[in-house]
Amino acid sequence: MSQDPASSDRGYHRPVLVDEVVQLLTPVIPGVVVDATFGGGGHSHRLLNEFGEDVTVIAVDRDPDALRNARGMGLTVVQGNFGELAEVVAPMTERPISAVLFDFGVSSHQLDEPERGFSYRHDGPLDMRMGPDAARTAADIVNEWPEADLTGIIRRFGEEPMAPRIARAIVVGRPYESTRQVAAVIAEALPAARRRAGHPARRTFQAIRIAVNNELDAVASGLDQALEMIQPSGRVIAISYHSLEDRIVKRRFAQGARGCVCPPDLPVCGCGRAAELRVLTRKPIRPTADEITRNNRARSAMLRAVEKVAS
Numbered sequence: 653m654s655q656d657p658a659s660s661d662r663g664y665h666r667p668v669l670v671d672e673v674v675q676l677l678t679p680v681i682p683g684v685v686v687d688a689t690f691g692g693g694g695h696s697h698r699l700l701n702e703f704g705e706d707v708t709v710i711a712v713d714r715d716p717d718a719l720r721n722a723r724g725m726g727l728t729v730v731q732g733n734f735g736e737l738a739e740v741v742a743p744m745t746e747r748p749i750s751a752v753l754f755d756f757g758v759s760s761h762q763l764d765e766p767e768r769g770f771s772y773r774h775d776g777p778l779d780m781r782m783g784p785d786a787a788r789t790a791a792d793i794v795n796e797w798p799e800a801d802l803t804g805i806i807r808r809f810g811e812e813p814m815a816p817r818i819a820r821a822i823v824v825g826r827p828y829e830s831t832r833q834v835a836a837v838i839a840e841a842l843p844a845a846r847r848r849a850g851h852p853a854r855r856t857f858q859a860i861r862i863a864v865n866n867e868l869d870a871v872a873s874g875l876d877q878a879l880e881m882i883q884p885s886g887r888v889i890a891i892s893y894h895s896l897e898d899r900i901v902k903r904r905f906a907q908g909a910r911g912c913v914c915p916p917d918l919p920v921c922g923c924g925r926a927a928e929l930r931v932l933t934r935k936p937i938r939p940t941a942d943e944i945t946r947n948n949r950a951r952s953a954m955l956r957a958v959e960k961v962a963s
């Protein structure tokens with residue numbers, strides 16, 4: 653497939669909501685932008701095209717495969733977990749940080765590469781680690797975790813109503829070596845009606861992936877650190893792909909935007925609390941129908957953004 657040189661779709665992953673990201677970052681340029689989830693580099697690439705030398709991009713990703721996409725782009729690149737964003741970024745620049753962009757979840761490359769073990773559609777090893785820093789693999793979870801713990805993550809991280817049934821079937825079917833074996837056991841455990849409504853293993857695979865990579869803790873601590881790190885009037889943009897991520901983002905942004913918390917009947921403020929953030933997206937921005945037609949993986953994206961109030 654030939655590529656438009658100005659295109660931010662670089663084969664590895666097609667970036668979502670790119671125009672919206674550019675629009676939200678325009679007021680902080682010139683400046684330093686941390687792309688905390690570099691992936692295929694689509695967002696970074698577009699920022700460089702749009703702002704040229706006015707933008708300095710620091711590219712972060714857990715996955716060494718992703719960072720290979722940064723070759724020749726003239727970026728500062730660092731492998732690391734955005735859950736430790738302050739530590740990862742601090743050695744990279746002494747300049748103030750104007751914005752941090754998070755585009756959570758997995759890249760198309762990670763999903764489509766059977767060897768990475770993320771997909772129930774391909775056969776691959778039970779890995780699912782986004783990077784070498786992950787403490788466990790999917791094989792550890794499906795082959796070793798107690799049934800109650802399996803039920804817990806499938807229910808919590810997969811929002812799967814049939815979690816107990818699936819966990820039981822996984823335990824009974826042990827041991828496993830490949831994604832296809834696990835996907836087949838899950839499909840077998842569910843009633844026929846569920847097998848007709850989307851892939852029956854989708855929620856369970858999401859749950860295992862989140863547990864392998866400790867994703868939600870990283871989202872919470874990454875957001876805290878990004879908000880701390882940006883300069884006054886700086887911005888944080890977060891793109892989520894499911895309600896578990898979006899809920900963390902929404903709550904953290906709302907908490908920062910809350911000013912005085914005194915009871916409304918108190919004549920004078922006694923708490924002295926001032927809002928730290930201004931929410932720029934009252935409701936999450938979603939891709940247009942046109943973008944979803946071009947890129948079906950964009951369909952669940954929800955973008956929220958905040959600005960740090962100048963102190």
Ligand SMILES: C[S@@+](CC[C@H](N)C(=O)[O-])C[C@H]1O[C@@H](n2cnc3c(N)ncnc32)[C@H](O)[C@@H]1O
Pocket residue numbers: 665666667668688689690691692693694695696712713714715718732733734735755756757758759760782870
């Ligand atoms: C949806 S992709 C990002 C795509 C990218 N914005 C683009 O335009 O190509 C998510 C990326 O975030 C990375 N990632 C996920 N969790 C991470 C974490 N806690 N720390 C660093 N990188 C992470 C994944 O490895 C993946 O490459």
